[in-house]
Amino acid sequence: MLVGAFACAHTPQLLARPGTEDRDLVLRVHAAFARVKRRLEALRADAIAIVAGDHVEAFFLDSVPALAVYVGTECRGTFAHYRYRFPIHEPLARTIVEQGVERGFDLFYTQAAPLDYAFYVPLHFTMPEPAVPIVPLHVNVYLPPQPTPRRCYEWGRALGEIVRARPERVVLMASGGMSHFPGTDRYASPEFEYDRRLLAALKEGRGRELAAVTGEELDKMGNIELRTWATLLGALDDAKADVYCYEPSWHHGNAVVEWPA
Amino acid sequence: MTDQMHYRFPPAAAYRLNRCLFALKSDDEFRARFLKDARAAMGELGLEAEHAAAVLRGDRDALLAHGAHPYLVFMADLRLRMEREPVSFEFF
Numbered sequence: 001m002l003v004g005a006f007a008c009a010h011t012p013q014l015l016a017r018p019g020t021e022d023r024d025l026v027l028r029v030h031a032a033f034a035r036v037k038r039r040l041e042a043l044r045a046d047a048i049a050i051v052a053g054d055h056v057e058a059f060f061l062d063s064v065p066a067l068a069v070y071v072g073t074e075c076r077g078t079f080a081h082y083r084y085r086f087p088i089h090e091p092l093a094r095t096i097v098e099q100g101v102e103r104g105f106d107l108f109y110t111q112a113a114p115l116d117y118a119f120y121v122p123l124h125f126t127m128p129e130p131a132v133p134i135v136p137l138h139v140n141v142y143l144p145p146q147p148t149p150r151r152c153y154e155w156g157r158a159l160g161e162i163v164r165a166r167p168e169r170v171v172l173m174a175s176g177g178m179s180h181f182p183g184t185d186r187y188a189s190p191e192f193e194y195d196r197r198l199l200a201a202l203k204e205g206r207g208r209e210l211a212a213v214t215g216e217e218l219d220k221m222g223n224i225e226l227r228t229w230a231t232l233l234g235a236l237d238d239a240k241a242d243v244y245c246y247e248p249s250w251h252h253g254n255a256v257v258e259w260p261a
Numbered sequence: 262m263t264d265q266m267h268y269r270f271p272p273a274a275a276y277r278l279n280r281c282l283f284a285l286k287s288d289d290e291f292r293a294r295f296l297k298d299a300r301a302a303m304g305e306l307g308l309e310a311e312h313a314a315a316v317l318r319g320d321r322d323a324l325l326a327h328g329a330h331p332y333l334v335f336m337a338d339l340r341l342r343m344e345r346e347p348v349s350f351e352f353f
Binding site (some may be wrong): 004012017019030055061078080081082124125143144145182184186187219220222 | 266267268269270271276279280282286289302321325328331332333334335336339340343349350351352353
């Protein structure tokens with residue numbers, strides 16, 4: 001069953017803070033992450049299915065899957081001096097990939113790919129105690145051509161149906177967003193107003209509008225990662241968002257959001 | 262999808278350049294070799310001279326013009342800075 005849904009920023013400056021970052025802002029986002037952690041404990045989650053866009057870590061240009069499921073027994077990765085590993089909820093992961101394919105989604109799967117920090121940063125801060133296994137779900141956000149927001153939304157709808165039919169108490173988590181432009185000349189001028197308008201729509205339960213946004217618009221608004229949110233929203237019908245925080249830094253719109261399942 | 266996008270299709274001609282940036286981002290041993298002798302490290306990957314020169318200069322505009330992926334340029338630079346100035350980061 002699906003017991004909760006969250007979206008979490010994952011910018012690495014929240015984990016390794018350089019002097020350029022406002023410490024109070026970083027701590028406010030950490031406080032929102034702590035709320036998510038307490039919620040995951042209250043929801044008695046058995047597993048976290050986390051949708052993130054690999055940042056050219058597991059999947060370089062040698063192979064570029066649009067949608068992928070990690071189905072090994074565990075997954076691990078590194079970022080800076082961090083060395084992390086998480087058990088994978090293998091029965092749930094297998095069900096997702098098998099039933100996803102059955103429903104017409106030609107999913108890529110891996111039993112060994114390294115886990116990017118886009119997955120790790122939210123898990124570092126929100127993993128409940130005791131810890132639960134995860135199912136990492138990759139959506140290609142960085143290597144064009146990416147799946148359309150509509151395709152992500154449709155995959156999310158299928159994912160939601162698959163998870164709701166399972167006996168485990170599953171939390172869906174989307175990692176990423178909001179507006180940021182790493183490596184471009186727009187880095188210091190994200191589209192915060194776009195973020196605020198979208199959050200206002202999500203609070204009203206208008207998540208399906210994200211399915212109609214084009215890939216060009218997401219790129220223009222620094223929001224290519226919102227494909228992970230579109231995936232999550234596909235599982236949630238018209239649920240209304242509870243925005244824990246929206247903290248725009250000088251380069252990144254940091255949001256932490258919960259939706260009722 | 263147009264050529265005006267911030268994140269464009271990475272041209273195959275830039276594969277080795279992107280491979281180098283990917284290695285700087287994700288391969289600790291390659292990054293260490295690069296910090297010790299950048300030209301030798303780039304030589305392992307067979308980078309074109311023009312691409313290698315842009316990496317050495319850390320010239321983002323030139324790298325992007327050559328087809329480097331913006332995110333790889335960004336994170337390769339960040340990871341090099343983290344190695345060179347580790348004390349300036351607060352780790353949580």
